[in-house]
Amino acid sequence: MTDAGGPGAAAVCSAKGCTQIATVALLWNNPKLHTADRRKTWLACDAHTRTLGDFLAARGFLRETAAVDGP
Numbered sequence: 429m430t431d432a433g434g435p436g437a438a439a440v441c442s443a444k445g446c447t448q449i450a451t452v453a454l455l456w457n458n459p460k461l462h463t464a465d466r467r468k469t470w471l472a473c474d475a476h477t478r479t480l481g482d483f484l485a486a487r488g489f490l491r492e493t494a495a496v497d498g499p
């Protein structure tokens with residue numbers, strides 16, 4: 429028995445191939461694709477908060493970060 433698959437799917441990291449639970453939400457906007465008030469959300473685990481955040485920040489897309497609270 430495992431406790432996986434309970435009610436309320438946990439937020440999983442958006443990094444390719446990563447299955448860790450996300451702890452941070454990165455809210456971003458690509459002005460070439462999105463209107464100014466639009467926000468896309470990437471979820472990141474502890475290991476990927478930096479890499480995903482740097483990727484967005486380097487392109488000027490990163491708008492906000494927010495903590496993801498577990499259930």
Ligand SMILES: [Zn+2]
Pocket residue numbers: 441442443446447448472473474475476
């Ligand atoms: Zn990750």
